[in-house]
Amino acid sequence: MSNSSQLLALASAIQTQVTAIHEHLASSGQAGPSFNGQSPETNYAGIDDIRAATLESLTRLHDLLSTPREILQHRSPTDFLSRHALDRLGIYDVIPVNETRTYEQLSATTKQPVRTLRRILRHAMTQHIFYEPQSGVVAHTQVSRLLTENSKIRDYYGTVCQEVWPAATRTVDALEKWPGSTQREESGYVLATGKPLQQVLDENPAKHKRYDNAMGSFANDRTFSFEHVIKGFDWASLGSATVVDVGGGVGTVSKALAKAYPKLNFIVEDQPDVVANAAVEEEEIKERIKFIEHDFFTEQPVDNADVYFIRRVFMEWPDDKAVLILRALLPAMKKGARVLIQDFYVPEPGACPLWQERRFRASDLLALALENAGQREFEDWRALFETAGPDFQFKGVTPVPNSDVVFIEAVARG
Numbered sequence: 001m002s003n004s005s006q007l008l009a010l011a012s013a014i015q016t017q018v019t020a021i022h023e024h025l026a027s028s029g030q031a032g033p034s035f036n037g038q039s040p041e042t043n044y045a046g047i048d049d050i051r052a053a054t055l056e057s058l059t060r061l062h063d064l065l066s067t068p069r070e071i072l073q074h075r076s077p078t079d080f081l082s083r084h085a086l087d088r089l090g091i092y093d094v095i096p097v098n099e100t101r102t103y104e105q106l107s108a109t110t111k112q113p114v115r116t117l118r119r120i121l122r123h124a125m126t127q128h129i130f131y132e133p134q135s136g137v138v139a140h141t142q143v144s145r146l147l148t149e150n151s152k153i154r155d156y157y158g159t160v161c162q163e164v165w166p167a168a169t170r171t172v173d174a175l176e177k178w179p180g181s182t183q184r185e186e187s188g189y190v191l192a193t194g195k196p197l198q199q200v201l202d203e204n205p206a207k208h209k210r211y212d213n214a215m216g217s218f219a220n221d222r223t224f225s226f227e228h229v230i231k232g233f234d235w236a237s238l239g240s241a242t243v244v245d246v247g248g249g250v251g252t253v254s255k256a257l258a259k260a261y262p263k264l265n266f267i268v269e270d271q272p273d274v275v276a277n278a279a280v281e282e283e284e285i286k287e288r289i290k291f292i293e294h295d296f297f298t299e300q301p302v303d304n305a306d307v308y309f310i311r312r313v314f315m316e317w318p319d320d321k322a323v324l325i326l327r328a329l330l331p332a333m334k335k336g337a338r339v340l341i342q343d344f345y346v347p348e349p350g351a352c353p354l355w356q357e358r359r360f361r362a363s364d365l366l367a368l369a370l371e372n373a374g375q376r377e378f379e380d381w382r383a384l385f386e387t388a389g390p391d392f393q394f395k396g397v398t399p400v401p402n403s404d405v406v407f408i409e410a411v412a413r414g
């Protein structure tokens with residue numbers, strides 16, 4: 001296909017895809033997407049795969065039609081400057097979602113000159129954060145409303161601006177200073193702040209709270225929604241089985257699984273201070289969830305479980321430590337017992353839509369900047385189990401439809 005025919009093919013795909021979206025929205029009585037903060041958010045349930053395919057076609061068409069120079073200009077190092085300023089100046093708190101404010105009113109509240117506020121807000125407006133229904137008057141878009149109403153998402157971007165951004169500016173210095181290091185103490189974050197992230201969080205309760213809240217923002221999205229855990233693996237096929245939730249926090253995920261699968265029993269393991277805050281209130285699952293204190297770098301205390309489930313743990317540890325976590329399971333594992341991991345994953349280049357791959361790779365570099373950590377590709381997961389020892393048989397990586405997550409599976413050879 002010639003390059004210009006490719007443009008036509010993409011345009012035609014977009015026409016078909018958008019027609020399907022339009023028909024779905026019309027038949028479900030929805031007005032369709034709008035940036036206006038007063039409009040309801042569009043519900044794409046049932047057509048999310050078509051929406052994703054449309055975004056892919058659009059991304060490719062947009063990039064193909066951009067000149068090389070424009071491609072370089074698509075992202076600016078100051079993209080986050082206005083978001084950082086809006087967060088720090090508390091602009092979200094001074095414009096109620098159904099109201100408007102003039103720049104003069106905002107100036108009186110924030111003590112910043114009108115011109116500064118105009119520059120910052122008008123930059124943010126190019127990212128659909130606020131808009132001016134008439135010149136000089138600021139109103140909410142759906143994006144600014146989301147940041148105003150959803151404290152978790154706001155805290156996520158607060159963390160991005162105040163922790164990730166400074167770390168990113170020093171990450172290449174760290175790479176030069178400590179080539180190939182995977183130590184948290186040798187990250188861009190440490191060069192930017194003088195301390196590893198965990199220490200900064202431990203010493204600053206407000207930052208800690210914001211960080212924890214930020215992590216919670218993934219609970220309902222394409223990354224770590226419980227729904228992907230519940231539906232993404234055939235738990236029912238295990239029958240009556242025992243699942244050890246290694247590093248399972250206060251058991252939130254085990255509780256959701258226990259409700260969905262009445263034949264499963266769970267043992268949730270975590271550090272003593274976490275287990276101390278864990279409890280099960282619900283009668284229907286109370287008998288099927290136990291908590292124990294366990295350091296996952298030491299030998300696994302629960303013998304002969306069917307599944308050792310490890311979710312959102314490996315993303316925090318470099319390979320040398322991840323291997324230790326895997327090896328600590330082996331003495332307890334019977335033949336055929338599974339290690340089931342749910343974690344971040346980066347597909348091979350081109351194996352998923354470009355807009356999605358950009359997100360995966362951005363989050364990979366985010367982990368590098370903050371903690372010298374990183375996301376793993378297929379080969380990395382396979383190599384991890386290989387290094388952990390011949391007693392593991394790596395089974396592969398299974399994507400969960402309509403999500404950004406995968407299940408990574410291995411069994412004990414016994």
Ligand SMILES: C[S@@+](CC[C@H](N)C(=O)[O-])C[C@H]1O[C@@H](n2cnc3c(N)ncnc32)[C@H](O)[C@@H]1O
Binds near residue numbers: 246250253269295310
């Ligand atoms: C990101 S959280 C994930 C929690 C849970 N698996 C989930 O998906 O919601 C990582 C968990 O690992 C636990 N953790 C960290 N170091 C640990 C260790 N050495 N032994 C056991 N748990 C640990 C933390 O306390 C935390 O609950």
